[in-house]
Amino acid sequence: MSKTLNILMIIDSLGVGGTETHVLALAKSLKARGHNVIIGTGGGPLTSLFREAGLEIRSMSFQNDNPLHKNYTTLLEQTRTIIQEHRIEVIHAHQIAGLKIAAQISQEFLIPVVFTAHGMFYPRRQLQSLIDAAQHVIAVSLPVASYINTKIGYSRQNISVIPNGIDVTHFTPAATSTFRNQLGLTDKEFLITLCSRIAWGKTRVIEDAIHATEALARDHNVRLAVVGSGPDSGFIHALATMVNRRAGNDIILPTGALLDPVDAYRSSDLVVGTARVALEAMSCSKPVIAAGNAGYVGLVTPENFASAWSLYFGDHDFLTNSSATRFETDFQRVIEGVQPDVPKIRRLVVKHFSVEHVTKDIEQVYYQILGLSHEPRTLSMPIDVPQISPREVPPETLRPTRDVPADSPLVSVVIPTFNRAGYLKECLESLKKQTYRPLEIIVVDDASTDNTESMVAKWSREVQERNNFTVVYYKLPRNMGFAQAQTIGYILAKGDFIANHDSDDISHPDRIQRQVQFLQYDQEYSLVGTDYEVFSTDFNQRKKSHLVRYDNSIVKCYREGHHCVCFGSLLFRRSVIEKIGGLTTFMEGAEDYEFVARAIVQGFNVQNLRSVLYYYRQHESQRSREFYGLRAALGDLGLEETS
Numbered sequence: 001m002s003k004t005l006n007i008l009m010i011i012d013s014l015g016v017g018g019t020e021t022h023v024l025a026l027a028k029s030l031k032a033r034g035h036n037v038i039i040g041t042g043g044g045p046l047t048s049l050f051r052e053a054g055l056e057i058r059s060m061s062f063q064n065d066n067p068l069h070k071n072y073t074t075l076l077e078q079t080r081t082i083i084q085e086h087r088i089e090v091i092h093a094h095q096i097a098g099l100k101i102a103a104q105i106s107q108e109f110l111i112p113v114v115f116t117a118h119g120m121f122y123p124r125r126q127l128q129s130l131i132d133a134a135q136h137v138i139a140v141s142l143p144v145a146s147y148i149n150t151k152i153g154y155s156r157q158n159i160s161v162i163p164n165g166i167d168v169t170h171f172t173p174a175a176t177s178t179f180r181n182q183l184g185l186t187d188k189e190f191l192i193t194l195c196s197r198i199a200w201g202k203t204r205v206i207e208d209a210i211h212a213t214e215a216l217a218r219d220h221n222v223r224l225a226v227v228g229s230g231p232d233s234g235f236i237h238a239l240a241t242m243v244n245r246r247a248g249n250d251i252i253l254p255t256g257a258l259l260d261p262v263d264a265y266r267s268s269d270l271v272v273g274t275a276r277v278a279l280e281a282m283s284c285s286k287p288v289i290a291a292g293n294a295g296y297v298g299l300v301t302p303e304n305f306a307s308a309w310s311l312y313f314g315d316h317d318f319l320t321n322s323s324a325t326r327f328e329t330d331f332q333r334v335i336e337g338v339q340p341d342v343p344k345i346r347r348l349v350v351k352h353f354s355v356e357h358v359t360k361d362i363e364q365v366y367y368q369i370l371g372l373s374h375e376p377r378t379l380s381m382p383i384d385v386p387q388i389s390p391r392e393v394p395p396e397t398l399r400p401t402r403d404v405p406a407d408s409p410l411v412s413v414v415i416p417t418f419n420r421a422g423y424l425k426e427c428l429e430s431l432k433k434q435t436y437r438p439l440e441i442i443v444v445d446d447a448s449t450d451n452t453e454s455m456v457a458k459w460s461r462e463v464q465e466r467n468n469f470t471v472v473y474y475k476l477p478r479n480m481g482f483a484q485a486q487t488i489g490y491i492l493a494k495g496d497f498i499a500n501h502d503s504d505d506i507s508h509p510d511r512i513q514r515q516v517q518f519l520q521y522d523q524e525y526s527l528v529g530t531d532y533e534v535f536s537t538d539f540n541q542r543k544k545s546h547l548v549r550y551d552n553s554i555v556k557c558y559r560e561g562h563h564c565v566c567f568g569s570l571l572f573r574r575s576v577i578e579k580i581g582g583l584t585t586f587m588e589g590a591e592d593y594e595f596v597a598r599a600i601v602q603g604f605n606v607q608n609l610r611s612v613l614y615y616y617r618q619h620e621s622q623r624s625r626e627f628y629g630l631r632a633a634l635g636d637l638g639l640e641e642t643s
Contacts, residue, residue: 002034003367003372004034004035004036005035005036005089005090005366005370006035006036006038006086006087006088006089006090007030007035007036007037007038007088007089007090007091007092007366008038008040008079008082008083008086008088008090008091008092009023009026009027009037009038009039009040009092009094010040010041010060010079010091010092010093010094010095010098010099010101010102011023011039011040011041011093011094011095011098012041012042012060012062012095012097012098013041013042013043013044013062014041014042014043014044014045014046014047014050015044015045015046016044016045016046016228016229016257016258016259017197018118018164018197018275018276018277019094019095019118020044020046021046021164021276022118022140022164022165022276023039023094024046024049024050024053024055025164025165025166025167025355026165026355026358026359026362027039027050027053027055028053028055028167028355029165029355029356029358029359030359030362030363031053031054031055033359033363035363036086037055037056038056038058038082038086038088039055039056039057039058040058040060040078040079040082040098041057041058041059041060041062042059042060042061042062043057043059045257045259046259049259049260058078058082059078060075060078060079060101061074061075061078062075062097075101076101076104076105079101079105080105080108080109083105083109083111088109088111089111089370090111090112090113090114090366090369090370091105091106091111091112091113091114092113092114092115092116093113093114093115093116093134094115094116094118096122096123096126096127096130099113099115099127099130099131099133099134100130102115102133102134103130103133103134106133107133112135112136112369112370113133113134113135114134114135114136114137114138114362114365114366114369115131115134115136115137115138116137116138116139116140117137117138117139117140117144117147117148118140118144118164119140119144119315119316120143120144120147120151120316124151124152127152128152128153131148131152131154132154134154134158135158135369136158136159136160136365136368136369137154137158137159137160138159138160138161138162138362138365139159139160139161139162140161140162140163140164140275140312140316141161141163141309141310141311141312141315141316142161142310142312142316143310143311143312143316143611144161144312144316145159145161150544160361160365162358162361162362162365163279163309163312163352163353163358164275164276164279164353164358165353165354165355165356165357165358165359166276166279166280166283166349166353166354166355167354167355168283168346168349168350168353168354168355170262171262171265171280171281171283171284172283172284173266173284173285173346174266174284175266176263176266176267177267178263178267179193179225179263179264179266179267179268180267182255183223183225183253183255185223188221189221189222189223190220190221190222190223190269190270190335191222191223191225191267191268191269191270192209192213192222192223192224192225192268192269192270192271192272192331193224193225193227193264193265193267193268193270193271193272194206194209194224194225194226194227194228194271194272194273195227195228195258195261195264195265195271195272195273195277195281196226196227196228196272196273196274196277196292197228197229197230198226198228198229198230198231198232198233198236199230199231199232200293201292201293202230202274202292202293203230203232203235203236204322205272205291205292205293205296205322206226206236207236207239208322208323208324208326208327209224209226209272209291209324209327210224210226210236210239210240210243210252211243211324211327212324212325212327212328212331213243213251213252213327213331214243214246214247214251214252215324215328216328216331216332216335217247217249217251220332220335222251222331222335223250223251223252223253224251224252224253225253225254225255225264225268226240226252226253226254226255227255227256227257227258227261227264228256228257229256229257233254233256236254237254239252240252240253240254261277261280262280262284265280265281265284265286266284266286268281268286269286269287269334270286270287270288270289270331270334271286271287271288271289272288272289272291272327273288273290273291273292273313274290274291274292274293274312274313274314274315275292275312275313275314275315275316278290278300278308278313278314279313279349279353282300282342282345282346282348282349283346283349283350283353284346285342285343285345285346286342287299287300287334287339287340287342288300288313288345289327289330289331289334290308290311290313290314291314291322291327292312292313292314292315293314293315293316295311295314295320295321295322296314296320296321296322296323296326296521297311297313297314297521298326298330298521299330299333299334299338299340300313300340300345301340301341301345302340302341302344302345302348304517305345305348307513307517310510320518320521320522320525320607321522321551326522408436408437408438408516409495409496409497409516410438410439410440410494410495410496410497411436411438411439411440411495411496411497411498411499411512411516411571412439412440412442412489412492412493412494412495412497412498412499413431413439413440413441413442413498413499413500413501413512414442414444414486414489414490414492414493414498414499414500414501415427415428415441415442415443415444415489415501415502415503416444416446416482416485416486416489416503417443417444417445417446417448417452417485417503418445418446418447418448418479418485418503419448419449419450419452420448420450420452420503420504421448421450421451421452421455423503423504423617423619424443424452424455424456424503424504425455425459426506427501427502427503427504427505427506427507428441428443428456428459430506430507430508430509431501431507432463432469433509434507434509434510434511434512434513435509435510435512435513436512436513436516437468437469438468438469438470439468439469439470439512440470440471440472440493440494440495441469441470441471441472442472442474442489442492442493443456443471443472443473443474443503444474444476444485444486444488444489444492445473445474445475445476446476446479446480446481446482446485447475447476447477447478447479447480448475453473453475456471456473457473459471460473472492474488474489474492476488481585482583482591483582483583483584483585483591484583484585486500486582486583486591487581487582487583490577490582491582493574493577495574496573496574497515497516497519497571497572497573497574498571498572498573498574498576498577499512499515499570499571500567500568500569500570500571501568502567502568502616502617504617504619505568505614505615505616505617506539506614506615506617507569507613507614507615508612508613508614508615510613511530511569511613511614512571514530514609514611514613515528515530515571515609515613516571518607518609519571519573522607524605525605525606525607526572526573526575526576526599526604526605526606527565527570527571527572527573527576527596527599527604527605527606527607528570528571528572528606528607528608528609529548529565529566529567529569529570529571529606529607529608529609529614530548530566530569530608530609530611530612530613530614531544531545531548531566531608531609531610531611531612531613531614532545532548532566532568532569532612532613532614532615532616533545533612533614533615533616534615534616534617534618535615535616535617535618536617536618536619539615542615544612545566545616547563547564547566548564548565548566548608549564549608550607550608550610551607554600554606554607554608555600555606558593558596558597558600563590563592563593563596564608565592565596565606565608566608566614566616567592567595567596568614568616569613569614570596572599572604576599576604579602579604580595580598580599580602580604582595583595584598
C-alpha cells in the first residue's frame, strides 16, 4: 500500500518534551514516505525545528478548550479550515485538547481519528468521555495499553502498542566535546547527564541522583549535568547550589532544557533517563541507567533490555523505587569499569525503535481505519515481550515471552492442595508457561480423595523433559490442614527463592520473573507479592482486587489488623523461612496474615508489584480465609500501636 494521505496532527503545544519530539520525528518520517502532514498546534519552542523540517504549521488557539468558552468556537473554525483546505483524510491527536477537537470535527466531516496515548497521566473521566471518538488508539508502551483497556474501558482490539520512534540517523555515536566545553569540563571528569522534565515523580529521581553524585564526588572526579526544565526547576537549582557549596566545587550542573540533546548524550560517560531519553542515549551507544516517573530500573544491558522496555524504562510501570543508594551503587559500577555491550544495545534500538520502523506501523493503522487495507494488522512488537499486558491475558494464550540467564537462582513454587484436581491442572499449566527458569514445582497433596495423584503423575510425565523444570509430588498420610501442608512444602523446597501458589489459582507467565527481578534489584526487600484480579467461572470476567497496598502502607495495614498481601502471589527469599519458620496452626483461617505480620516483626521488608500477575479463583468449595482474633494477635506479635 503506497497511497498518499493527507494527515492532520493535532498537538496543543510544541514545548520541549518527549511527546513533541516524537511528533516531530513521526511527521518528518511520514513526509519522507510521501504523505502530506499538517501540524495543528498552539506553538512553542520547538516550532522552529518543525519549520526547518519543511512541515506546514497551522496555528490553533489552544488558550482554552472549554466548550463553553468563546475560544473553543475559534478552535473549531480553525480546524474546519485546515480540513477543507488540505482535504484531510486522517486526524491524529496526541493530547486531550486535540482529541476533544477531533471528536467533534470527525462527526461533522466523517474523518477517522487516531489517538496516541503517551502515558497514564490523562484525566480519567475526561479521557473516558472522549476516547470512543477515536477509531484506533496507539499506546506507546505495554502498561499504557493495559491502562487504556482496563481503566478507560477502550476495546482491546482497537489498541496497538507502538513505541515512540527514534531518529537513529540523528542519534548516532560520535566523538564530541561540545557539551563538555560548554560546561567548562575536560575529558578527565566522569560526566553523568540526566535528561528529564523537572516535574512530578521525576523531581525525586533527580534529587536522588544529585545526592548520589555528592557522595561519590568525595572519592571520584564525577560531575552530574541536569538537562531539562519544569515547574520544579527552582527547587533543583537550589539543591544544586547547596550541594556545590558543601563540595567546594561545581559537581552539579543544571543546564536548562536543550532543543536537541544529542551533543549532551555524545559528550557523556553515562546517561540517566527514561522512555525516549533512554532510547536516544542508547542509540548514541551510551550506557544508560533507566529511572523515571514510575520507578528505578537500573543499568540497561542486552540481557534486561526487553524487561526494561516492558516498563518503558521506568516511565510507565513500577519495578522498584528510586533511591540515592541505588544510584550511587550503579554510578560507581560504571565509573569503575562495568560497561554493557552498548553496540549491541544500539542494534536493538535501531531494529525495534527506529522512527522508520514505527512510521510503517502507524501508516498501516491509517490504511486500516480508512478501509484501504483489509489484511490483518501485522504490527511488529518491539523485542520479545507479550503483545498484550498481564491484565488481558487469558489462560489459553499464555506463552513464554523471553529467555532468562542460565545462571538464574532456583525458584521453588509450593502448592498445597486438597481435592482440587480439576483446578490444579490449570494452575500447573500456568506455571509450565512461566518465562522464568529454573523452576521447582512442589505439590503437597493433603491426603486428597479425588484423582489428584494420577493427574499430577500424568502431567509430570508430559513436562519432565522440559529444561530446568522439575516436579516434586508429596502426598501426606492424613489430612493435616493448609498450614502444615504449606510448611512441609517449604521444608522440601531447594530454591534460593520460594513462591506460594494456591492450587485453584492462575499465574501470569511473567509473574515469577518479575518478582525475582524485583528482589534482585532491590536487596532491601525480602518478600514481594503482586496485584491480582478475581474471577469465578469465566476467566474473561475478572474484577480488580482492592486489597493490595504498597510501600509504607503495608506495615501500617498490618499494624491495624488488616491484610494487604495476596498470599498466593507471594515470593520470598529462603532467608525468611530460615529465620521465622513456616505457617502457624493457632490462627486457622488467618495463617497467611500471621506469616506476613511475623515477617515484618522480624525485620523483613515487604512490597507488592503494581502489575496484575496473579488471578484468584472464587468458587463454592474454596477454603475460607476470613480472619478472626487478629487484633488480639497483634499484641503478641508486637505490632500494636505505640504512643
